[in-house]
Amino acid sequence: xxxxxxxxxxxxxxxxxxxxxxxxxxxxxxxxxxxxxxxxxxxxxxxxxxxxxxxxxxxxxxxxxxxxxxxxxxxxxxxxxxxxxxxxxxxxxxxxxxxxxxxxxxxxxxxxxxxx
Numbered sequence: 678x679x680x681x682x683x684x685x686x687x688x689x690x691x692x693x694x695x696x697x698x699x700x701x702x703x704x705x706x707x708x709x710x711x712x713x714x715x716x717x718x719x720x721x722x723x724x725x726x727x728x729x730x731x732x733x734x735x736x737x738x739x740x741x742x743x744x745x746x747x748x749x750x751x752x753x754x755x756x757x758x759x760x761x762x763x764x765x766x767x768x769x770x771x772x773x774x775x776x777x778x779x780x781x782x783x784x785x786x787x788x789x790x791x792x793x
Contacts, residue, residue, distance in 0.1 A: 679755035703734030709788035717747035722754040749781040
């Protein structure tokens, strides 16, 4: 089981990678979402929660703890989450196997698929 610090560091690496995406991706995501969203990552095996604000097509830094609101909630155990972030475990098959759960509106899910 990965530590909370390891999960937080990997999530921040993901946010940093997304910041380097093509500006067109950021613009499309911003236009599709139409406003900011709080993306919450629940890690039940650690009993931890992390979150970041997605606004203007970009994610802010990662915070530890519960956000005031969570528009998009992602739940995965620490090792699964890290494996998906570093690419050693495919996101789609992990979702189908139940290793990751996503709670969001249909419109948010459609917008987020641009990030995959």
